Amino acid sequence: MLERAARLADGWRKEREIYAARGELPAFNDRVRQALADHEAVLRGDFPDFPAGSMNASEAMVIAARAVLTGEGVVSLPVLPPKAQATRPNPQALTLTQLADKWAAEVKPTAKSVQMWQRTIRDFDKSTGNLRIEQITKRHILAFKDSMLAAGSSPATANNRLNQLRALFRYAVGNDLLTADPSVGVKAPVTQRAKESRKPFDTASLRSLFAGPVHSAGERPSNGGGEASYWLPLMALFTGARLNELGQLRVIDVLQEGYLRDGVKELAWVIRITSDEEDGLRLKNQSSDRRVPVHDALLKLGFLQYVESTRVSGQPKLFPLLKPDRYGSVTAYWGKWFGSYLRRQGVTDRKIVFHSFRHTFKHYARDSGIPKSVNDAITGHASGDVADDYGSLDYPIKPLVEGIESYSVPEFDSFNIQPYKQ
Incomplete structure (x- = not known):
């Protein structure tokens, strides 16, 4: 039996070298671990109908698998009784x-x-x-x-x-x-x-939302975080950003950045979406760190005036009236308010929620001819491309600006949204 175990272990070790050369060693180890578990189960008697003559083969498989996984030679490995193998875990192993x-x-x-x-x-x-x-x-x-x-x-x-x-x-x-x-x-x-549990906003649902009192009559409900009730839906529509990414923004995250266009230096207003552990800013993943140019529609509605008024008031947070929940999420309560507000405005499809703005941006970005790489860089979407490691905060600003300039929402100008007033 030990000779058989030695042959098995030798074959596995040669196979392991092949897997290692391909960078697939974890997959090989996983296969050997599974074989070990299966044949330990045979020895424990978990399969009473298993042919009795195959028990020696299972013992050899167990010895060989342990030798390959631990690096110890098969001859030095003791053969423990089946019950002892199943009930004696390594005391150093963690729960x-x-x-x-x-x-x-x-x-x-x-x-x-x-x-x-x-x-x-x-x-x-x-x-x-x-x-x-x-x-x-x-x-x-x-x-x-x-x-x-x-x-x-x-x-x-x-x-x-x-x-x-x-x-x-x-x-x-x-x-x-x-x-x-x-x-x-x-x-x-x-x-x-x-997969289709979330739908993008269509023109009719956007029109219904922005016809509500927040955007048409200047209402700023306290449960909606004051000005957050006005700006967060608009910003999501024109940035594709996630709710918490927008809700945790600071005033200093809206800034100008220079770039060259046709040899001429230009300045663009951008929203910097970034993580900052000391300031409690968290993002979904590394690719979520990015800058998003401010769309002209937001500029016309007075976004920069709002940012400046918040800065002058001495508030570090762009939306200071948002109240965090017990886990520190600044948009958890706001999201519940928005869901209720959305339904009151006649958007009754339960598949349309705040996250639908993100789907909407991706949809209209494609319609606007924005390249996928730029679309992903704007939305902080990890595409799986090697370029994701480049770092979205270092992504060239010029293609981002050109992407946002080409982005449009059908019939948006006809929604008659009231501009921001101090």
Whole structure:
């Protein structure tokens, strides 16, 4: 049996060199870990109908897999009784909760994110039995996915929670706490209908929204954060930015930037969307750091006058009346107000929400002929292109300006929105 294990281990080691040369070592380790888990299950008797004559083969597979994963020779590896193999995890290995604590200490996520991760870990442990991370296999991840779907979770919700686990496993692999990510390839299928859960605004729904009292009669409801009720929808329509990106803006984030056009120096007003941990500014990902030129429609409505009046008043935040929730999100309460306000203005389609402005911008940007790379740079969308590593804050300003200049919203001038008044 040991001779057989040695042959298996030798073959796997040669195969590992091939995977390593292709940069696919994690995938190879994941496959060996899965083989180890499968044959340990055979030895434990989890499959009573398994041919008895194959037990020696499974013992050889277990020895070989451990040798390849640990780097130790097959001869020096003791063969433990099956029950002992299943019940003696490495005491040095971390639980998922301990792993999450280490991850959080480095990444420093928001309190809301920590709570989300804790809930997912609690449910995963309940499903699998408080395993240490080295004991977790792809089979456990698949079982957790299936249990969420069986309990009525949508595929999108299940994938969000799987991604939370994936972030922890990737952290563990990167810090030599695991040899491979057991969640690789596990994903709940998302139907086309689910993908269409958000719709862009059409001309009729935009007209209904901007015909409301905030934009047509000068109302500034306190629940809408005063001037935020007026500016946030307009800014989202002409920048494609996310709600929280706009709500957390500071006065200093609206500035002029110079560039060359046909050899002549020009100045453009831009909105800088950036992360700043010390100032509590958080973005979705690295590609979200960017500058967005201020559209002419916003200039005509008095956006710069509003920025200046806020600066003169001594307020550092562009929308100082927004009240953060207990997790520090400055737009959580505002988003609930906007949803209710939108329905009162006759936009009853539940698939149209504030995030629909982002879809609307992408749609009209394509219609306006804006190149995809510029569209992505303006919206902070990670396209998967190598150019994403270039850094959106360093993206040349000239194509951004030209993109925004060409961007138009059909019939916007006919909406008769009242300009800002101090």
